[in-house]
Amino acid sequence: MFAYRPASGGNQRAPADDQYGMPCPPSVREAISARLDGEPLGMPAAQLDAHLAACADCAGWAEQAARVTRRARLAPAAPVPDLTAAVLGALPRELPGSASAARARLAATALRLALLTVGVAQAGLAWPTLTTGAGAMSAPVHMAHETGAWNLGVAAAFLAVAAAPRLAAGALPFLGTFAALLVPVTVADLGAGHVHLDRAVAHLLLLAGAGLVAVVAWRGRSRQPRAVVSRRVTA
Secondary structure (H helix, E strand, C coil), X not given: CCCEEECCCCCCEEECCXXXXXCCCXXXXXXXXXXXCCCCCCXXXXXXXXXXXXXXXXXXXXXXXXXXXXXXXXXXXXXXXXXXXXXXXXXXXXXXXXXXXXXXXXXXXHHHHHHHHHHHHHHHHHHHXXXXXXXXXXXXHHHHHHXXXXXXXXXXXXXXXXHCHXXXXXXXXXHHHHHHHHHHHHXXXXXXXXXXXXXXXXXXXXXXXXXXXXXXXXXXXXXXXXXXXXXXXXX
C-alpha cells in the first residue's frame, strides 16, 4: 500500500515511496562471473547479453571483473625452491620388489632355454628314425616312422612351450600323461630285457622336458592371481 501526498496542483496524488530505478537481480552478476569462469550461466546467454547492452552498471562491472580475472590468471607464479635433488635423493636405490622380479625373469629365461635344449635334442633323436628307420631296434619301417613322428611331435611341443610359455598349461596333460605311463613301462621292459639301456636312457629327455613344462605351467598359474588382483585394484 502506498502513502499518498498531495500534488502541487491539479487533482492527482503521487506515491511518497515511488522508486524510479530498480536494482539488477543478483543472478545477473552471478551469470557474468560464471561466464568468466567458463561455467553454466544459469540463464540464457541472449538474455544476459541483452541486459548488459541495456544496463551500463552491469556492463561496467563485467569489464572490471574481466580485467581482475585476467590479471589474476596472468600473474607470475610465486618462486619456489628447486626440490629435484632432494626428491631424487630420498628415493630408494632399488625399488621394492625389483630384486625378486629380476630373479623371476632370470628363472623364466633359464627354464625356456632348458626347454629349448631338450626340444632340439629330442628332435635330433627322432629325425633319423623318422627319415631312415635307423635305431628302431629291427622294428618294421612303418612302426619306426610312427615312432619318429611321435618323438618329433613331442619335441615340437617342447619348443612351442619354450617359445610361448602360456602354452604350458595346455601341453601339460598330454606330456605329463605320456611321461607317467612311459616310466613304469620302460622299467618293466628293462627288467624283462625287451629294451636296451641306451634306448631307455633316451627317454630321460622326455621326462626332463615334461618336468620343465610342469614347472613353467605352475609358475604361470602362481602369477595369475596376483595379476588379477592388480587389475582389480587399478580398476
